Amino acid sequence: MGVVDHKNPDPVLNDFAYEVGPTQPIAIAGNRTCWELSGTLNSGTTVISAPSGIVDYRPEEMIVTVRAGTTIKDLDECLAVHKQRTSLPDRGGTVGGAIAVGHNDLQRLGKGSVRDAVLRLRYISSEGQIITCGGPVVKNVTGFNLHKLMVGSFGTIGLIAEATLRTNPIPPAQSWVKTMIDPKLVFDKLLRPSAILWDGQTTWVHLEGHLPDITAQKKTLGKFGTLDEVAHGPELPANRWSLPPADLYQLDTSDIGNFVASIGVGTVWADLPQKKGPPDKGKLIIENRLKQQFDPENRLSPGRKVGNWS
Amino acid sequence: MSFLDRFKKAIGRTTSQDPFVADLIEALSAERVHFDATQRFLHSHDASVFDEGNAGPVCFPITTQEVQEIMQIAQQYSRPVVARGAGTGLAGGAIPLGEPAVIAMTKMNKILEIDIDNRVAWVEPGVINLDLSIHLQQYGYHFAPDPSSQQVCTIGGNVANNSGGPHCLAYGVTDAHVLALEVILPDGEMAVIGGLEPEPEGLDLRGAFIGSEGTLGITTKIGVRITKTPPDVRTLLLSFSSMRDAAQTVSAVIAAGIVPAAMEVMDQRITNAVESFVGAGYPIDAAAVLLVEVEGLIDGTEIEASHIREIGFKHGATNIRVADSEQERELLWKGRKTAFGAIAQIAPDYYLHDTVVPRSSLADVLEKIDEVAERYELIVMNVFHAGDGNLHPLLLFDAREEGMLEKVHAAGAEIMRISLDAGGVLSGEHGIGIEKQAYMNELFTDEDLNHQNRLRYAFDPDCRSNPGKVLPAGHSCADIQALKKVPEGIWG
Numbered sequence: 001m002g003v004v005d006h007k008n009p010d011p012v013l014n015d016f017a018y019e020v021g022p023t024q025p026i027a028i029a030g031n032r033t034c035w036e037l038s039g040t041l042n043s044g045t046t047v048i049s050a051p052s053g054i055v056d057y058r059p060e061e062m063i064v065t066v067r068a069g070t071t072i073k074d075l076d077e078c079l080a081v082h083k084q085r086t087s088l089p090d091r092g093g094t095v096g097g098a099i100a101v102g103h104n105d106l107q108r109l110g111k112g113s114v115r116d117a118v119l120r121l122r123y124i125s126s127e128g129q130i131i132t133c134g135g136p137v138v139k140n141v142t143g144f145n146l147h148k149l150m151v152g153s154f155g156t157i158g159l160i161a162e163a164t165l166r167t168n169p170i171p172p173a174q175s176w177v178k179t180m181i182d183p184k185l186v187f188d189k190l191l192r193p194s195a196i197l198w199d200g201q202t203t204w205v206h207l208e209g210h211l212p213d214i215t216a217q218k219k220t221l222g223k224f225g226t227l228d229e230v231a232h233g234p235e236l237p238a239n240r241w242s243l244p245p246a247d248l249y250q251l252d253t254s255d256i257g258n259f260v261a262s263i264g265v266g267t268v269w270a271d272l273p274q275k276k277g278p279p280d281k282g283k284l285i286i287e288n289r290l291k292q293q294f295d296p297e298n299r300l301s302p303g304r305k306v307g308n309w310s
Numbered sequence: 311m312s313f314l315d316r317f318k319k320a321i322g323r324t325t326s327q328d329p330f331v332a333d334l335i336e337a338l339s340a341e342r343v344h345f346d347a348t349q350r351f352l353h354s355h356d357a358s359v360f361d362e363g364n365a366g367p368v369c370f371p372i373t374t375q376e377v378q379e380i381m382q383i384a385q386q387y388s389r390p391v392v393a394r395g396a397g398t399g400l401a402g403g404a405i406p407l408g409e410p411a412v413i414a415m416t417k418m419n420k421i422l423e424i425d426i427d428n429r430v431a432w433v434e435p436g437v438i439n440l441d442l443s444i445h446l447q448q449y450g451y452h453f454a455p456d457p458s459s460q461q462v463c464t465i466g467g468n469v470a471n472n473s474g475g476p477h478c479l480a481y482g483v484t485d486a487h488v489l490a491l492e493v494i495l496p497d498g499e500m501a502v503i504g505g506l507e508p509e510p511e512g513l514d515l516r517g518a519f520i521g522s523e524g525t526l527g528i529t530t531k532i533g534v535r536i537t538k539t540p541p542d543v544r545t546l547l548l549s550f551s552s553m554r555d556a557a558q559t560v561s562a563v564i565a566a567g568i569v570p571a572a573m574e575v576m577d578q579r580i581t582n583a584v585e586s587f588v589g590a591g592y593p594i595d596a597a598a599v600l601l602v603e604v605e606g607l608i609d610g611t612e613i614e615a616s617h618i619r620e621i622g623f624k625h626g627a628t629n630i631r632v633a634d635s636e637q638e639r640e641l642l643w644k645g646r647k648t649a650f651g652a653i654a655q656i657a658p659d660y661y662l663h664d665t666v667v668p669r670s671s672l673a674d675v676l677e678k679i680d681e682v683a684e685r686y687e688l689i690v691m692n693v694f695h696a697g698d699g700n701l702h703p704l705l706l707f708d709a710r711e712e713g714m715l716e717k718v719h720a721a722g723a724e725i726m727r728i729s730l731d732a733g734g735v736l737s738g739e740h741g742i743g744i745e746k747q748a749y750m751n752e753l754f755t756d757e758d759l760n761h762q763n764r765l766r767y768a769f770d771p772d773c774r775s776n777p778g779k780v781l782p783a784g785h786s787c788a789d790i791q792a793l794k795k796v797p798e799g800i801w802g
Contacts, residue, residue, distance in 0.1 A: 004733035006753050060565040061668050083567055104508060113508070115517055116486050129757045135735040137666045139483060139698040141472045141521050142736040142746075142753060143780060144762040148485070148517025152509065169567035184427075191540055191607055212609030244506035246427035264429070266508040276511060282493075282501025287513055289768035294761070306513060 022128040030097030042303040068096025087112040102152025110194025123158035155301040157294035171208035181225040196263035241268035337379040382498035395464030401743030407778035435466025451536040454481035472521030474739035479697035492531035524776035526769035544615040545633040549596035555626035556598035557673035573697030587652035590645035657706035664740040665729035700738035
C-alpha cells in the first residue's frame with residue numbers, strides 16, 4: 001500500500017495557477033454553453049481555458065478526478081466503458097462549466113444533483129494559489145464544505161481547475177413513455193423515477209433500473225391511463241426556472257408561456273424568463289462578506305453576478 | 311482528575327455578579343437560564359473521551375426569537391456561544407471552550423409541518439432523528455440519515471455534523487437531505503439559506519453551513535427532504551473466515567455496479583459482544599460478518615440480492631443468511647446499531663474512531679490498525695460502514711489505569727495517519743471538533759486552511775460561535791480572542 005500525498009496536486013495545475021496569476025481581471029471559458037447566464041464579463045477581462053484530461057479514474061471506488069476543461073462528453077465516454085456516469089448534465093459543456101453553473105441534469109431524480117456529485121475541488125484563488133477543498137473519498141466531513149460553495153458560483157470566488165466526482169452505475173435498462181395521466185399521480189405512484197416532465201397536458205416519464213422493475217412500474221401506471229413508448233422526452237423551452245416542486249401544479253401560462261416542468265424537482269423550462277424575488281437580507285450579508293473574503297479586488301469573473309452582492 | 315473531583319471543582323462558582331446572565335434571564339426567564347454549577351458541569355462535555363470544557367450560563371430557548379436575543383446579548387458582551395443538541399458528538403464539537411453561553415436546543419423539538427407535495431418536513435432542531443422517521447411512517451416516508459445514535463441525537467446536531475449512518479451508502483449523508491435552513495448568525499441576524507427550489511438563487515450557503523459544527527451560527531428551523539420508503543427490502547448476513555474476504559466482497563459488490571442501501575462489517579470480537587447482548591443469531595465463529603441491505607421494487611431487489619450472494623460465495627463467504635421476516639431484519643439491525651453499547655461487557659471505556667479510506671484499501675488498513683493495537687497492547691474492535699470505506703475502530707480500555715488515555719490517543723493518532731496515507735480523510739461522519747484539529751494540517755495546506763477560515767469569517771467575523779473548533783490553531787486567530795474574552799473573576 002503506497003502513501004498518498006494529499007497536498008501534491010497534478011503538476012498541470014501549477015501551470016494553470018501561474019497563468020491565472022495574482023493580478024488582473026480573469027475568467028475561465030468552458031464551451032460557453034451558459035456564457036451569458038449570470039451577466040456579462042467586464043471588458044478587459046482576460047479569458048482563459050482550464051486544463052483538460054482525466055487525472056484518475058477508479059471504477060471500483062466510483063470516483064473520478066478530472067481537470068475542469070474536460071468536456072462532459074469525453075468524461076461520459078470514459079466512464080461508460082465501466083458502465084458508470086456522473087450526475088453532471090451533458091449539454092455540450094465542460095466539467096468545470098457544469099460545476100460553476102450548478103444546473104442539474106434533466107434526470108435529476110435518477111442521477112442525483114451536481115452539488116452532491118462533487119467530492120473534492122481544486123480551484124485557483126484570487127491570489128493565484130491552488131486551493132483544495134473536500135476530499136477524495138465518497139464520504140467526508142473533514143473541515144468546512146468549501147467545495148459546496150463553489151458549485152453554482154460562476155467562477156466568482158475561485159476558478160475551478162480540477163474536480164473529483166462521485167460516479168454511479170448506469171442502470172441496466174431505461175425507457176421513456178408518454179401519457180395523459182396527471183403528473184402528480186404519476187409521481188405519487190412511482191418509486192424513484194428518473195424524470196417526470198409535464199407541459200400542462202402531456203406527461204413524459206423516464207424510468208431506469210432493472211428491466212422487470214421498469215415493466216412493473218409501467219404496469220402500475222397503466223392502471224390509470226394509456227402509455228406510449230417514445231424515444232425521448234419533449235423539446236425544452238429556453239428559459240430555466242427554479243421553483244418549489246408543489247408550485248409546478250399551479251403554473252400560470254400568462255407568467256411563464258409554454259413550459260415543460262420537471263415534476264418532483266421544481267425545474268421548469270419556459271418561454272419567458274423567471275422574475276427574481278427580493279434577496280433574503282441575512283443571506284445577502286453573508287454573500288457580500290464571502291465575495292470580500294475570497295475576491296476582495298473583484299478580479300474573478302468581474303461582471304458576473306451570482307449572489308446579490310453589491 | 312476523576313469525574314467526581316472535576317465536579318467538586320465546578321461546585322461553588324458563582325455567576326450572580328455577571329450582567330450577561332441577568333440579560334439572558336430577562337430575555338428567556340429564570341427557569342430557562344441555568345447558571346448553577348451542576349447544570350454548567352452537565353453541559354460541559356459531550357459523548358467524546360475528551361475532558362469537559364467550561365460552560366457559561368446554559369440557556370434553553372423555545373423560539374427563534376429567543377435564540378436571536380441570546381445571540382444579540384452575547385454579541386453585546388463579546389461572549390462566545392455554543393449550541394448543542396443531545397450531546398452525542400464524539401469529536402468534542404459541543405465541548406464549551408472559553409466559558410460560552412451554552413444554547414441547548416433540546417426544547418425546540420417540534421415537527422412543524424409534513425409537506426408531501428414538496429417532499430419536505432419542517433422541523434425544529436431539537437427533534438430527535440428517529441422520532442421524525444417514526445412520525446413519517448404513516449405517510450410512507452422516512453428521513454434517510456440514520457446515525458447509530460438516532461434514538462437520541464437531534465436533527466440540529468445532524469446538520470451541524472453532517473451526520474451519516476449505515477443507510478447513507480445509497481442515500482447520501484445529511485447534506486443531501488437538507489433543503490433549507492433558518493439560521494441565526496452570531497450577531498443575531500437571521501438568514502434563510504437554501505430553499506425548496508432545486509437550484510436556489512445565489513451561493514450555496516446551505517451546503518457550506520451543513521457540517522460546520524456550530525461555528526457559523528445556529529439553525530432554528532430545518533427543511534429536510536423526506537424519502538419514500540421502498541416496498542421491498544432484502545437483508546443479507548454474510549459470514550467470512552477472514553476480514554480480507556469480507557472487505558474484498560464489499561469492493562466486488564460496488565465494482566459489479568450494485569449500490570446497496572447499506573453494507574456494514576463487524577469483526578469477530580464485536581460480533582461476539584453483540585450476539586451475547588441482543589441474541590440476533592450472529593455467527594460467533596466467523597472472523598467477519600457483512601450485513602448488506604438492498605431496497606427497491608421486488609424484482610430488482612431479488613436480482614441484486616442474488617448477485618450479491620454470488621459475489622459473496624465467490625469471495626469466500628462461508629455462509630449467507632437472508633432475513634425472511636421484518637422481525638428478523640430488525641433484530642439483525644438492532645445488533646448492528648447497539649454494537650457500541652455491547653462493548654460495556656468487555657471494558658469500561660472505549661474510544662470510537664472515525665476515518666474514511668478508499669474501499670479497495672480496507673483490508674490493508676484494517677491489518678495495519680491491528681498491528682497498531684497490538685503494539686500498544688490495546689483491544690481493537692471493528693464495526694464500520696464498509697460500503698463507503700468509513701472505518702470505526704474501537705479502542706477498548708480502562709481509563710482508571712495510569713497512562714492509559716495517553717496510550718489510546720497515541721494509537722488513535724497512528725490510525726489517522728494510516729488512513730491518510732491510504733488516500734483517506736480524517737472523518738466520515740463524526741467531524742473534527744477538537745479531536746482532529748491538529749491533524750488538519752496533514753490533509754490540507756496552510757492556504758487551504760486559510761480559505762476555510764475565510765468561509766468561517768464571512769459568517770462569524772468575531773469567531774464567537776463555538777470557538778476553538780475544527781480549524782487548527784494558527785488558522786483561526788480570532789478564536790483565540792474569543793476564548794480570552796471572559797471577564798476575570800466572573801466564573802470563580
